[in-house]
Amino acid sequence: MGRILRSVVGGVCALVIAWPAAAQQPALAGRVKSVTGDAFIVRAGASIPIQIGHDVFESDGVRTGASGRVGLTLRDDTRVAIGPRSEMGVETFRYAPAEGRLALALRFVQGVAIYVSGRIAKLSPDAVRLQTPSAIVGVRGTTVGVQVEP
Secondary structure, three states: OHHHHHHHHHHHHHHHHHHHHHHOOOOEEEEEEEEEOOEEEEEOOEEEEOOOOOEEEOOOEEEEOOOOEEEEEEOOOOEEEEOOOOEEEEEEEEEEHHHOEEEEEEEEEEEEEEEEOOHHHHHOHHHEEEEOOOOEEEOOOOEEEEEEOO
């Protein structure tokens, strides 16, 4: 009986310790659909080489080298294409339409990108923001080309 009690207590302690880490996991924003050349996910300060199918989370950045190009599809069917020598960050991603939680903020740091709006822009246009170092653009369901000079 003592061993069973220790096992149960040990299991509960492991869950209590693991729970905060699981609760702090950033929201899954989407996936990498295409990649060519040098391209990286920047997560918690580390650069991870991108592969097709790679998950992209809220708070991730995407950076490309001189030959890099990346195509992303977010969970709401937003599409973003990022060209060479570019950097973009997923600042906010919330897609829970049944709960009324919709938000998308992308930060374009440098380079070129094309944004094609998805369901968040259709359901709640005010919930979408595209940020550059010199402007913030509200989106009303459209395609936007962005070029940010370093």
